[in-house]
Amino acid sequence: MILGCHVSFGNEQLLSCCKEAISYGANTFMFYTGAPQNTIRKDININYVEEAKKLMLENNIDINNVICHAPYIVNLANKSDDEKWNFSISFIKKELERCDVLGIKYMVLHPGSAVNYTKEEGLNNIIEALNFILSDNVKCMILLETMAGKGSECGSSLEEIKYIIKNVENQDRIGVCIDTCHLNDSGVNLKEFDAYLDLFDKNIGIDNIKCVHVNDSKNDILSHKDRHANIGYGTIGFDTLNYIVKHEKLKDVPKILETPYTGENVEDKNRLYPPYKFEIEMFKNNNFNSNLFEDIKTYYK
Ligand code: FE
Numbered sequence: 001m002i003l004g005c006h007v008s009f010g011n012e013q014l015l016s017c018c019k020e021a022i023s024y025g026a027n028t029f030m031f032y033t034g035a036p037q038n039t040i041r042k043d044i045n046i047n048y049v050e051e052a053k054k055l056m057l058e059n060n061i062d063i064n065n066v067i068c069h070a071p072y073i074v075n076l077a078n079k080s081d082d083e084k085w086n087f088s089i090s091f092i093k094k095e096l097e098r099c100d101v102l103g104i105k106y107m108v109l110h111p112g113s114a115v116n117y118t119k120e121e122g123l124n125n126i127i128e129a130l131n132f133i134l135s136d137n138v139k140c141m142i143l144l145e146t147m148a149g150k151g152s153e154c155g156s157s158l159e160e161i162k163y164i165i166k167n168v169e170n171q172d173r174i175g176v177c178i179d180t181c182h183l184n185d186s187g188v189n190l191k192e193f194d195a196y197l198d199l200f201d202k203n204i205g206i207d208n209i210k211c212v213h214v215n216d217s218k219n220d221i222l223s224h225k226d227r228h229a230n231i232g233y234g235t236i237g238f239d240t241l242n243y244i245v246k247h248e249k250l251k252d253v254p255k256i257l258e259t260p261y262t263g264e265n266v267e268d269k270n271r272l273y274p275p276y277k278f279e280i281e282m283f284k285n286n287n288f289n290s291n292l293f294e295d296i297k298t299y300y301k
């Protein structure tokens, strides 16, 4: 089982990520190279990269399973502001170059929101941008994330993801990241996950799935909301998520938790604690923890 979670790119960059992942008992992780909601980025310090690689080796973390996530404010689907669209393109190009320096193979990207464009135009804008982005000789692949379909989000159906993938010229550098919360919210019944995988395989090819985001959902199927819940505390439920995490056909694919921090007061950010150590344990033990929130509080207090 290749299982980890979202960690922060702290003062020691990739080394901070690595230390945090190990503290949760994870054997992989995902990070943003800065704040997810902005595009301010520091230069990569190669000393931290070397130290991180050493620490990964000692802790059985294969860097090939480590994932980067592009900030979610870049939008390749909306071309109405030329300057913004070009900025998104050049930012993603630079982010992929940073991944090469870090030795990271995959970067997850939200396809984008069409805003005032039609869905079809939005999808074509994304394809145009991707063909430009993937034309250089950088190695890092882009993984398109399956979206919940909030507002004008593109990539919330198999058809849309397929349309983008099929029209990208550089097939070697494009793949998919499926997100369980987003799939649920977009209308996929995860209780019949095998049927979804079959459909995915027929349309896009199962080998294109390079990452799975494992999240429960606060909302019902087809809600188009995108609000993540802790494992077993949402509408998807532990058994279904456990089935997906352990799925034989996805056994070599890294699974990443992006569930919310918890605490007595969700407004008080200083008193919120990461759930990952305990959620990873649930999957390791094959057992739902009905005392999750208390366990987290006791551990971090
Ligand atoms: Fe995402």
Ligand code: FE
Pocket (backbone or CB within 6 Å): 145, 179, 213, 258
């Ligand atoms: Fe996600």
Ligand code: ZN
Pocket (backbone or CB within 6 Å): 179, 181, 182, 226, 227, 228
């Ligand atoms: Zn989400």
